[in-house]
Amino acid sequence: MTVEEPAALDRTKILAARYKAAGDRPYLASALYAMTIIGTDHVPTMGVDRHWRCYVSPRFVAGTPVPELAAVLIHEVSHLLRDHHTRADRLPAAAQRDPVRTNLAQDCEINDDLLSDRLPLPAGRVVPADFGLPAGELFETYLPRIPPTPHAHDCGSGAHGQARAWELPGAAEGVGTVEGDALRRTTAEAMRSHERSRGFLPGGWKRWAQEIMEPVVDWRTVLAGAVREAVAWAGGAVDYTYRRPSRRTAALRGVVLPSLRRPLPRVAIVVDTSGSMGEDDLGAAMAEITGVLREVGVRGNRVTVLACDADVHAVSRVVSAEQVVLGGGGGTDMRVGIEAARAAPERPQVIIVLTDGYTPWLEAPASSRLIAALIGADPPAPPAWAETVRIPPGMP
Structure with missing residues (x-):
């Protein structure tokens, strides 16, 4: 399938949002600029595939302020940095057949950190408290406690691992596995440097950076x-x-x-x-x-x-x-x-x-x-x- 980029996409606005996201949280800059921005009418807001291509709705961009767009870009790149698609591939077969629930659990893992970092996520964002769950856990822990949901925001194969019809085939203009791992390590190093110089880093990101820099061997x-x-x-x-x-x-x-x-x-x-x-x-x-x-x-x-x-x-x-x-x-x-x-x-x-x-x-x-x-x-x-x-x- 070929996805044509709609002419209505306000590319200047979405690039301004990425610039703001990278400027406000410089430790995410390398990952944010590694994403390829692709406009499409087939997503309601944004989504990512496992090759670090970010699909953006022109209507969503037109109707959303730049600070909120920046927050959503950070949300999407968080799926990629936390390697959600690879972790989803390791789920039991029954869980893999329900990507909606997996996506909800992954959003819970991400959004509590983003809100504690005072990012202005759009209305309707999912947090653990929506399901009576505690903050600060991994999506694999949340997943069994989230009820089946027929409809929810779809962040794409870069999150739940299941390819979507609106994603481009192959890995053209995308980030490969080795480059993705290098981006994760670069980001973790930048987070540690940021924490030493400025002091604050959300707890989830702190744990993630430590795991990347000092992987726990069984x-x-x-x-x-x-x-x-x-x-x-x-x-x-x-x-x-x-x-x-x-x-x-x-x-x-x-x-x-x-x-x-x-x-x-x-x-x-x-x-x-x-x-x-x-x-x-x-x-x-x-x-x-x-x-x-x-x-x-x-x-x-x-x-x-x-x-x-x-x-x-x-x-x-x-x-x-x-x-x-x-x-x-x-x-x-x-x-x-x-x-x-x-x-x-x-x-x-x-x-x-x-x-x-x-x-x-x-x-x-x-x-x-x-x-x-x-x-x-x-x-x-x-x-x-x-x-x-x-x-x-x-x-x-």
């Missing part, structure tokens, strides 16, 4: 990677065995050659059971660790768990997290648990310590590979020789 992914890598390292040593003769034996009459084997390592999990540790967090972390170990074939009598505060209270062989016996509840000294693990008759090659970090540590690297899984909001760092995975409290 602790489960990091922990799983560390455990797998440590197990692979510990199992890297090979040995000879006659239980499975070498395939070359058949070529040598009367001679039996051994084959190489890669032994599975033994793993010790030292669990901090001092009073400051939460059982739910410990249980979640234990489940992740035992799940990864099971995937790589380390299970049963090859995994030992030591419950420890200032002393070792329980030692158990486990197959699942439910079998762990947590004792203690007093002071904290993980050195005792680590040394007890190393002193066992079957010395572990990998030691994983689950702790809040408020513990003394060994002064020198242990002979075993050691992973410190730190649970808490701001745990102190372990020694540099320990591999560290940080697990936030109350993690999902």
